[in-house]
Amino acid sequence: MPTISNFYTMKDASKHNTKADCWIVVDGKVYDVTQYLDDHPGGDDVILAATGRDATDDFEDAGHSKSAREQMEEYFVGELDTSAPPSTEKSYHVKFVQLAKQYWAVPVAAVGISVVVGFLYLRKK
CATH class of the missing domain: 3.10.120.10 (Cytochrome b5-like heme/steroid binding domain)
Incomplete structure (x- = not known):
């Protein structure tokens, strides 16, 4: 060494x-x-x-x-x-993982809302 x-x-x-x-x-x-x-x-x-x-x-x-x-x-x-x-600073890797966790909810919420609206629409018929 x-x-x-x-x-x-x-x-x-x-x-x-x-x-x-x-x-x-x-x-x-x-x-x-x-x-x-x-x-x-x-x-x-x-x-x-x-x-x-x-x-x-x-x-x-x-x-x-x-x-x-x-x-x-x-x-x-x-x-x-x-x-x-x-250090209180977060590494770039940790920040990226946190962003990925945060923004996966947007498309999931959009799909969930679409399913609920579609279900309510079909139920009215």
């Missing part, structure tokens, strides 16, 4: 959330995986979805091999500063 003693907050790491500049946080360590995105067997979208938050659970759930864990050390840039208060 390289001897880098940089400390980053989650807010710092979350700023690096694009294909051109991508950092992830796993087990309290910060990794710059920008150069690895095209080589990731699961695709770059899997990693990009894990930016802006602690990706430890995602990493563990995927069942990475020992060699994958060793390869991660090439991309190590520093430690997560756990003394900093957690």
Whole structure:
């Protein structure tokens, strides 16, 4: 493991959330995986979805091999500063999910209203 003693907050790491500049946080360590995105067997979208938050659970759930864990050390840039208060800003991924949850109700409501109106119309006949 390289001897880098940089400390980053989650807010710092979350700023690096694009294909051109991508950092992830796993087990309290910060990794710059920008150069690895095209080589990731699961695709770059899997990693990009894990930016802006602690990706430890995602990493563990995927069942990475020992060699994958060793390869991660090439991309190590520093430690997560756990003394900093957690960011109150939401990641882009979380915001997108919340918008998707919010706006699915509009078409469902339109369909529901149409069904009720159609049912009432047929009932009058």
